[in-house]
Amino acid sequence: MLNRYPIALSTLSLFLVACGSTDPSREYQSALPSEPQITPKTEVQNSATSWTGQTTGNFRALLPCDNCEQHVIHLRLNDDQTFQLSDIKRSKQRQRENQVAGTIQAAQGNNQQDKQNQHPSQNTANEWLLNTENGQAYARIQLTAHGLQFSLYNQKKTQNQQKNETQVFLHPVENMQVSNALKHVDIQAEHVQNVEVKELNDPVMAHDYFLAIHNQSDQALQLHANDLVLVDQQYQEYAAVVDPQFLEPIPTQQKQWIKVSFHYPASVQADVIKIK
Structure with a gap:
């Protein structure tokens, strides 16, 4: 009878050791610092070469144009590591739209070895390539706290010429409801997200919106x-605050984008934009 106790104690000791062997690894994992957020909606994952968990959604920029009336870039980033891009140049006579689709690939400097060898000021983390369906590099994007730094490659180049880039900033946008009283005019609105709103008179802020106005009259x-x-x-x-450059007459059967600012407290929940 006395010989059973040592056996029982040995068995119990082995059981406790086996059960407790995973606790240190769990404690280590829970102590790891979380990655910083790129936007309030998404969180960057540990793998810098995987698009999973990166920023997704719609991004837009309204740009001046030397040879046209307006230049608009709209980029859609998807969870499945694909993108759709619309590059529109509008003139008084016509509108040219270049549509590109493809895949998102980590830039060369996104791997861990490159980041270890770089000075912090040269860190290329969160840089990604937009490749067309035939595998050609079309643009490069860098994720920032307020949107995307977008670098469009010059596609018209010789074989030995280094790629030139046109750099613009794309703001994240979110659809906004519109109540439109105008006949034969289609209007869509987007709220510009994650911008550093200007504090006008505490607590009043300036919030920006993009309006796409299609004059079908x-x-x-x-x-x-x-x-x-x-x-x-x-x-x-x-009331709206609009730069005069965006209030030029819109010709018949043409579409134009305008930037509008509304001044209201940050605590206000915007509901709808009314077009009288």
Whole structure:
């Protein structure tokens, strides 16, 4: 009878050792610091070469144009490591649109070995290549706290010529509801996300919106700033502030993008933009 106790104690000791062997690894994993956020909606994963968990959604820029009236870039980044890009140049006579689709690939400097050999000021983490469906590098993007640094490669180059880049900043955008009273005019709105809003008079802030206005009527459309009103969820109205360059008449059967700013407190929940 006495011989059973040592056996039982030995068995119990082995059982406790086996059960406790995984605790240190769990404690180590839980102590690892979390990766910083790229935008409030997404969180970067540990693997810098995998697109999984990176920033996704719609990004847009309204740009000046030397040889046209307006230049608009719209980029859609998807969870499945693909993208769709629309590059539009609008003139008074016509509109040219270049649509590109392809895959997202980690830039060369995104691997861990390169980052270890780089000075912090040269770190290329969060840089990605946009490759066309035939594998050609079309553009490069860098994720930042407020959107994307977008570098478009010059596609017209000789074999031995180094790639030139046109750099612009793309803002994340989110669809906004529109109440449109104009006939034969289609209007879509986007709220510009993650921008550093200007503090005007605490707690009033300036919030930016992009409006795509398609004039389908048989005459030119002339909008004024007082034609645009933002309504919050408490039915309070806020007047629009529009740069005069965006209030040029829109010719018949043409589409134009304008940038509008509404001034309201950060605590306000915007509901709809009304077009009178």
